[in-house]
Amino acid sequence: MRDEVDGLVEAWRTERPDLDVEPLQVLSRVSRLARHLDRARRSVFAEHDLEPWEFDVLAELRRSGAPYELSPGRLLRATLVTSGTMTNRIDRLAEDGLVRRLPDPADRRGVLVRLTDEGRERVDAALADLLRYEESLLGVLGPTERDRLAALLRTVLAPLDEPN
Structure with missing residues (x-):
């Protein structure tokens, strides 16, 4: 199974092999998940006029x-x-x-x-x-x-x- 972060990490490894981009494996996923959750929360709350x-x-x-x-x-x-x-x-x-x-x-x-x-x-x-x-x-x-x-x-x- 692959996600958007896999492509992002691969691209950074190619472009910046001098950097350890391993933290992106976790934190970019946490960040993307937070954005998805924020959108879902807003949608759910809007259904309740909040x-x-x-x-x-x-x-x-x-x-x-x-x-x-x-x-x-x-x-x-x-x-x-x-x-x-x-x-x-x-x-x-x-x-x-x-x-x-x-x-x-x-x-x-x-x-x-x-x-x-x-x-x-x-x-x-x-x-x-x-x-x-x-x-x-x-x-x-x-x-x-x-x-x-x-x-x-x-x-x-x-x-x-x-x-x-």
Whole structure:
């Protein structure tokens, strides 16, 4: 079995025999897979009238457990955006009826962002469709291969995810 990366690596080996292009064997495939996944995510989320960033915020709230509420600060740390960006995102989600702002009982000046029933239904449906697609992608791998691939990717990714 051959893929696009095989041709890319062969061409670089011919044109630049002085370089070790072996990292391309893995990382070009990871990059191409990420682009395919991004396109699929956008398509799945669009079917549920969601942008990827909307799904990310709603999913973070949904994963937090009942009553599905978090502070804006917690949301921005989880989604890796600035305070101003998160404020705009919460505003848009509130306008669409997917979240509500509530006073924070532990901080009179603070607010909590709570997932509405509509927000929960939308994120749950989008997640179910996304997982069906992702399962179809991984169907070519057996359980042991999936576990091994996940472990290898974790080994590469974990140091990158560590806070600076």
